[in-house]
Amino acid sequence: MTYFFILGNNPTLSIAEIINVLSKQIVKIEKLSSEVLLIKLSGKVSVLELQNQLGGTIKIGQTVDQVNLNSFSDLVDKIWQNLPKNLSNLYFGLSTYYLGGQKRDISRKLKKAALEVKARLKKQGIACRWVESKEKVLSSVILQKNKLLSSGTEIVFLIDNNKCYIGKTLSCQSFKNYVLKDFGRPDRIIEKGMIPPKLGQIMLNLSRDPSFSLEKTLILDPFCGSGTILQEALLMGFKSIIGTDKNKRAIVSAQKNLEWLVQNIKQSLGGVRIFYSDVRKISKKIRAKSVGAIVTEPYLGPLKFSSSECSFIIRELGQLYLSAFEQFSIILKTNRKVVIIFPIFRIRNKQYFLPILDKLKNQGWQIQSPIPHSLLKSSVIKITKRESIIYSRPGQKVLREILIFKKA
Ligand SMILES: C[S@@+](CC[C@H](N)C(=O)[O-])C[C@H]1O[C@@H](n2cnc3c(N)ncnc32)[C@H](O)[C@@H]1O
Structure with a gap:
């Protein structure tokens, strides 16, 4: 058909x-x-x-x-x-x-x-x-x-x-579901930046691989914020979900939002766990080689910045992300995916990407193309040279770059 x-x-x-x-x-x-x-x-x-x-x-x-x-x-x-x-x-x-x-x-x-x-x-x-x-x-x-x-x-x-x-x-x-999921939630921490639920859903779907199982795969969002990705994972039917964040306010917010979700949309909270952790020390809290997929939108830097601050922000974020990936190597099962958003800073129509891909390759990470190679020639497909997809809205100063990593 x-x-x-x-x-x-x-x-x-x-x-x-x-x-x-x-x-x-x-x-x-x-x-x-x-x-x-x-x-x-x-x-x-x-x-x-x-x-x-x-x-x-x-x-x-x-x-x-x-x-x-x-x-x-x-x-x-x-x-x-x-x-x-x-x-x-x-x-x-x-x-x-x-x-x-x-x-x-x-x-x-x-x-x-x-x-x-x-x-x-x-x-x-x-x-x-x-x-x-x-x-x-x-x-x-x-x-x-x-x-x-x-x-x-x-x-x-x-x-x-x-x-x-x-x-x-x-x-x-269902437009009603998306409006409810996006705007109906009791605790929206807008100043921390919220990922659109649809994008969270897409990223979870990109994290699937042949070993994927709703029953068994443990999904982790180590920068869970107010819990949008956790919410989408729960709605998708994942039975084992962990959200962590280093901000206590975010933990409370994610918990509140998921309780609301359970009351309004879905029956059971099942196996969701949310707790405090700095991503740079997360391997102390999560068992080695236990995570089936990491799907996350990390801290993308301040929403407002001047062009002179940009290189400093890029350097700081680069360090945070590299430390996070070192930890991911410990807790993620081999050959499983990290689907992650990197920020792209737009200053006077020029785009600045996080320049950490070589260092991640040195750590043993490989980038996976989100699109089969046979389709890459199509003019419809917009993939960067870094094999990532850019997600943005007009006028945004910080764009989202979606990348998929794997480590053998
Ligand atoms: C962009 S927000 C995540 C938004 C989330 N996807 C949502 O829709 O609500 C980034 C989160 O990363 C957290 N964060 C920043 N640095 C962190 C670190 N070192 N370890 C863990 N979490 C961190 C912040 O507290 C913030 O909640």
Whole structure:
């Protein structure tokens, strides 16, 4: 079966996550663009489960047919064929995504076709509503508010040059859950910087490897702050999670947030442990070779800084990170991953990275590409020379660099 994945606002990160989670089931990567990944998958796919699991995917669906966009009657027929007719009040929506080639605006054509389909449905006595949007796509908020996936359908048009696939959306990201998880938490330490929950979820998915097991893998966030990564690990179903921080206020905050999560979203706190530790001494508190994966956003430096302070900050952070990795060598099992964020400082449009990769290589760490080498040539994939992915928002002075390390 061929599935389409509508990608989030960092397509490279979304693709890396999907490929890492589905690795065993991927038969062929058919096509990718900055909006869509089209893949042939084998075996049974539980789309709803997969959707909840992925932080970087907005919608998942299946391709069902192709349509000739130059034939109006074909367009109307294909929409008609793909609508469920057994609903007393049918809601339907249409979205367009680009898979490749020239970007064609088909909105007027689609509007005309939708009106024709509405008229046909009416003739057959089926009440219907066509859910329109000013954009070429219906957002997941519109899909959910209009119950399009439960009491109707969304048909998507995936345009690839002169070809156009038709797909049906099977699931979309729950915007309510993310709003609740991000803004509903009782203790948000904004001044320490909070990682967006979706990014935490993606990083946890990137930490998976063949030995991964929700039951057995011990996940560690040694800079847990207010506990966003711990929260995502718990929601993902990990049974063994440790969060540590050297700030006592952060420990209290993470505990409060997780208790809130247990009451509001998830039943049991299970095996989460949160305690005080300076990362530079963490091997005194955690057994050697016991951790299955480290997923973390460390201290990224002050939010405000002048350009003259920058080199000092980079040097200090470099030392902290190198000490942290020395400790990771002791507590992490061999060949397991550290998925970590490094800061990138932007000063007058120049980016300054932490210059510690050579020293980490000397410690025996290897960088893992988050994307298979076969895809690196695609213009959609944005990977740095350091084999990292940059995650940023416009105007940010400190950008996030996502890196994956392993040590044999
Ligand atoms: C960027 S915050 C983590 C944010 C967290 N991911 C969240 O969303 O809440 C970094 C955390 O690192 C902690 N930290 C700084 N230096 C540390 C050290 N040497 N050992 C352990 N934790 C440290 C700070 O107290 C802070 O809570």
